[in-house]
Amino acid sequence: MDTEAEVLDTLCEDFGCRWMVVEYGNRVSPYGRTELVRSAVELVDVELQKSFPIEDGHGTRASVYRINRPVREIDTLELPMPSKSEGEVFHARPIPTRSADASWPARAGAMSWTPSQAAISSL
Numbered sequence: 001m002d003t004e005a006e007v008l009d010t011l012c013e014d015f016g017c018r019w020m021v022v023e024y025g026n027r028v029s030p031y032g033r034t035e036l037v038r039s040a041v042e043l044v045d046v047e048l049q050k051s052f053p054i055e056d057g058h059g060t061r062a063s064v065y066r067i068n069r070p071v072r073e074i075d076t077l078e079l080p081m082p083s084k085s086e087g088e089v090f091h092a093r094p095i096p097t098r099s100a101d102a103s104w105p106a107r108a109g110a111m112s113w114t115p116s117q118a119a120i121s122s123l
Contacts, residue, residue: 025060
């Protein structure tokens with residue numbers, strides 16, 4: 001991926017993903033593809049849904065964005081797991097979509113995550 005548009009294309013077409021979570025803070029790496037992903041949220045077809053603190057003592061925040069593009073339906077994702085053993089693949093099934101125009105869940109406003117609970121990575 002070399003452009004912000006390619007980031008969104010990959011998420012929507014290859015991974016069937018409409019949502020993107022980006023972590024911001026002092027301890028987040030500014031190198032590699034991280035900055036490309038962060039700049040992708042500035043595109044016109046990406047909309048901020050929610051931003052909230054992560055209780056890690058370092059002022060880290062996470063922002064949830066909705067990608068307003070068509071998303072390819074995926075049955076199973078194959079995720080290589082090189083840290084486990086060469087050639088090992090984890091098969092994941094995406095969370096089903098409630099509707100084509102599903103918005104950020106209302107119950108998410110009550111979330112308070114700590115680093116050990118959050119399934120958020122520094123892209």
